[in-house]
Amino acid sequence: xxxxxxxxxxxxxxxxxxxxxxxxxxxxxxxxxxxxxxxxxxxxxxxxxxxxxxxxxxxxxxxxxxxxxxxxxxxxxxxxxxxxxxxxxxxxxxxxxxxxxxxxxxxxxxxxxxxxxxxxxxxxxxxxxxxxxxxxxxxxxxxxxxxxxxxxxxxxxxxxxxxxxxxxxxxxxxxxxxxxxxxxxxxx
Numbered sequence: 001x002x003x004x005x006x007x008x009x010x011x012x013x014x015x016x017x018x019x020x021x022x023x024x025x026x027x028x029x030x031x032x033x034x035x036x037x038x039x040x041x042x043x044x045x046x047x048x049x050x051x052x053x054x055x056x057x058x059x060x061x062x063x064x065x066x067x068x069x070x071x072x073x074x075x076x077x078x079x080x081x082x083x084x085x086x087x088x089x090x091x092x093x094x095x096x097x098x099x100x101x102x103x104x105x106x107x108x109x110x111x112x113x114x115x116x117x118x119x120x121x122x123x124x125x126x127x128x129x130x131x132x133x134x135x136x137x138x139x140x141x142x143x144x145x146x147x148x149x150x151x152x153x154x155x156x157x158x159x160x161x162x163x164x165x166x167x168x169x170x171x172x173x174x175x176x177x178x179x180x181x182x183x184x185x186x187x188x
Contacts, residue, residue, distance in 0.1 A: 027060035029072065034161065034183030036078060038085050039134065041162070041180045047134045050082035052179055054161070058094065071095045074108060078163070078179055086116030086134055086177055088165060090143050102151045112143040112165045120172050137171030149185070157185040 033055045039048030056076030065071055071093035079087045092110015099105060114136060121135045145163035152158060161183045166176035 028057055028188060029060045030058040030185050030187045032056040032058065032076070032159070032183050032185040034159075034181055036161065036163075036179040036181030036183075038080055038082065038179065039177055041178055047132055047175070048080070048082070048085045048177065050080065050085055051181075052078040052080045052085075052087070054078045054179070054181070054183060056183075058185075065093070068093070069095055071108075074110070084132075086114050086136070088112045088114035088116075088141075088143075088177075090165070092143060092145075094145070104147075104149050104151065104157075106147045106149070108143075108145045110143050112141045113139060114141060114165065114177075116177070118171075118173075134177060135173035135175050136165075136167065136177065137173035137175075138167040140167075141165040142168050147183070155187050157187070159183045159185060 033053075036052045036054050038050045038052045039046050054076065056074055059073040061070040061072045065073075072095075073091070074094050075089075075091040077087070077089045090110055090112035092108050094106050094108035096104055096106040116136050117133050118136060118139050120137075121130070123130075126133065126135075143163060143165045145161070147159040147161050149157050149159035159182070160180075162178065162180045164176060164178050167174050
């Protein structure tokens with residue numbers, strides 16, 4: 001099963017970073033990583049606890065995305081450390097806004113693939129696990145996220161991070177999962 005998730009992650013990296021033309025160059029602008037609270041503080045349920053380890057690659061915005069305000073493609077993963085908690089791989093676009101020379105915010109949107117529960121909730125069969133099982137409904141979900149950050153120096157930044165994954169009501173079950181925590185970024 002882990003091989004499948006690695007293959008999905010590799011495919012997400014290729015899709016998010018695919019050049020528009022043969023002459024386009026793929027440039028990694030930033031690597032990010034941090035520790036997040038699992039199933040906390042947002043629109044999703046609080047059925048999962050513990051922490052997730054997050055890693056993300058941020059690419060330079062290709063010229064074709066300039067019509068959208070030059071968002072940067074991102075790919076990443078949040079891996080749950082508690083047994084039975086949900087991990088996911090994601091890709092999408094992120095817009096960054098400088099508030100001052102040191103402070104910035106960013107917002108992003110995209111998709112995610114997770115390893116959590118996709119079955120429909122059955123009140124009788126699932127009665128024993130209703131308070132601990134997150135019913136996400138679909139394997140592929142929508143994802144939104146935001147950062148509030150501080151540029152420590154030319155290369156290093158620190159960010160308060162939040163993300164939400166859910167199916168936006170496209171599947172029968174739609175509990176959603178949120179993460180919040182601290183991340184650090186290293187720019188090239």
